[in-house]
Amino acid sequence: MRQSSVRGERPRPRVRDAEALGWDETLYEGRGPGDEEPGSEPREHGRRGGGGRRRAGGPRPPRRRRRILRWFATVLAVLILGTSGAGYLYYEHLNSNIKKDKLNLGDEKNRPAKAKANAAGQTPLNILLIGSDARDTKENQKLGGAKETFGAKPLADVQMLLHLSADRSNMSVISMPRDTLLQMPKCTDPDDGTVYPATTGRLMTNESLGRGGPGCTVATWEQLTGIHIDHFMMVDFAGVVSMADAIGGVPVCVDANIHSKDRQGHGSGLRLTKGTTAVKGKQALQWLRTRYGFEDGSDIARSKAQHMYMSSMVRELRENATLSSPNKLRRLAEEATDALTVDEGLGSVAKLLSLGNQLKEVSPSRITMTTMPFQYVGARVIPKPGDAEKLFRLVREDIALDGKDKKKSSEEEASKDPAAADAEIGVQVQNGTRTAELGPVGGRANAVAQLLVGKGFTKAAADSSVLLTEDRTVVRYPSADLEGDAQAVAKSLGIPLSSVEKSTQVSGVTLVVGADWREGTTYEATADDDKAPTSAKLLNGANDKACMHVNPAFTWR
Known part of the structure; x- marks a missing residue:
């Protein structure tokens, strides 16, 4: 098992010449290897005059490690591999970039059952997106990491459950606030055998990652929600800014001028004018990190801003699916796979490409993003009684959060098979x-x-x-x-x-x-209600009018 990036740095290998590895820029001119017309001679892969050579102007600047908010590179990896064409399949070395870890570190017998298939034999897919806010390098300190947490155990500061419906018609993304208080399951570290016992008290959910790795975060989600999780993806933040640059920036909106910085120096430093701005480079990173200045300054507001960015980037990618520069796409693929940690069931470029192709079929109008309904307990939060469980039930039963599913027949049919005594x-x-x-x-x-x-x-x-x-x-x-x-x-x-x-x-x-x-000897059936609770505050992926509210204490003239 290769070491996860949250457990320590490893040297980044020098990228081999892309042309030697099979990169063929003709893939971006409408045809590539394996797509020859019937009767034509196949072209030898990778042999284009002058292909793969860097133009004059010096070497490419060194890439900086960006390991903050790693969750977003998950979307990067999936969408790049799903939209950039078959060319990436020729990069065999990309497979060796991908790090793998065990899917679930809890007790197997206590895992929820897999979702049952629909009438067509299709099953939904649940993927946990995990982002570590590890601050174990000087580069992270420069990007906003707190000095007092240098070298500490990694925290799963961003957690999102991505649910793809069985018929692949819709997608739901549910965030959980990092300071949600939960009971943790027993987890066993797959590397050294350390056993972390189940907790009787409640810990912040972001501590799950330090209890053996991402598989413990998966086990924690399964215990809470009763949802069987098929895969996890954990990626560092390298390449996110490059993605924003490659597509010309990601449009985001604020309802007032904002500067995310208080008198004590807290904040991402984001500075934007009122209205819509296509953020890229450093601004894209700042947007995704911003908490001070958005709404009430909580992680809830930051999750909302991340959802807006994700939705906007998906729309931009769909509108610009064939990017003009194959060199940029090539670099992005390198960044994405080198930053990626997945479970063993997703550990190849081919599997990621298959997943990306499934995800990109969902129209933005059928993508719904939300944060788990919650209520405050002091400065922390817990799942909101009733509403959180209802949201989880809808996912377990593969019911679209946008309410656009076809109505299911409520008729009850008695079995033709006679019952035994x-x-x-x-x-x-x-x-x-x-x-x-x-x-x-x-x-x-x-x-x-x-x-x-x-x-x-x-x-x-x-x-x-x-x-x-x-x-x-x-x-x-x-x-x-x-x-x-x-x-x-x-x-x-x-x-x-x-x-x-x-x-x-x-x-x-x-x-x-x-x-x-929960009590009594008489069961009283309740009527089904398949609408998402209003406390979930859904965001539709096609909503290009969404705008973050700026806290007046962080505005400027």
Whole structure:
């Protein structure tokens, strides 16, 4: 396993000559290797007169390490590889640039089940974007790193869950504030075997990265949300400014003149005039780092500004998908892959390209960005009771946050498979009463199992080996021949048939007691509400009128 960039620096290799590695600029003239017309002679890859030579004017300036707000280079890597054409596939050495780490450092048995496939056999994709605010180099100090945190454990100061729908029609991006207080799961460092025990108290979520690596951040998200995460991407900030430059700047808007700097010297230094400015270079970096000066000066406001930048950059890339300079694209690909840390399932250029091609199919009008609903506890925040869990449920059930999904049929159809006698149906009962705000109800699985036994399901038994997060009580079954049995269990408890579902994650009829049934012996079904909570404050990716509010204390004339 290669060392993640958050655990220490490694020397940056000298980039080999691009032409020798197979770069072919004809790819940007409408045709490339493998695209010859039928009957024509294939062109020898990489043999263009004068190709790959740098023009006069001296060597390219040395690249500076930018490891602040690493999350944004995630979008950089995916979108570059997804829009720049097949030429990057010939850069075999890019694969060796990519660092890999274990996906999940928690207990495998406690992981949420994978999302079930839709009628077409498609499954959604959940990717956790992680950004470290490590300040372990002098370069980071120059870019705004706090001196008192030099050499400390890295913090996952930016965390965003990217959900791509099963039919690839829409995308949701949910940020979590870095100072969200959560219970941490047990995590084991894959490098040295250090075990970080589960916490009974609450820690800030950004501390998860220091508990063994990005896989612990993934485990923390899964424990909180009940969402199965398929991949993570963690990237340093190198190349973000170059991307902004390559596309001519990213338009951002403020509703007043802003200077992000207070009397104590806190702030990014961002200085903009009222209205829209295409930021690039240092200004792009400042925008993404700015907290002092936006709205209430919180990380919530900074997340909002980052969402606006992401949306704007996606729109710019789609409008300028074929950039004029292949040399810039080549350098950006080098930067992106050299900065990238992913799980082992995403560890190649080909896999990243496949992912990028899926992501770029989503229209900006179907991209929804939001921050997890929260409430303050002193200077920190916790997930907002009810609203946060509702948002997570929509993601788990692959329901678009923009409300534009086609309405699902609510008709309940009885199974054609006859149920066995109640006393012959084996039922495992699991505890899913844990929520983002509340711990699990102790003994709940056993209490409901005994309730079933009293109704004649004498083979019902509690499964205390797992604790799940389910906002609604569900009955799952693995195969069609058990559908009738599962429905019989549901009917005996008053659970609607719409909550009976087939799942390959169970081996028999399994009842998961959800957070909607934390007490009592009578289940009361609640009506479905598939609208995102208003506290989520959604931002549509096609909204080019969004403007950040400037705190009057940070404006100028």
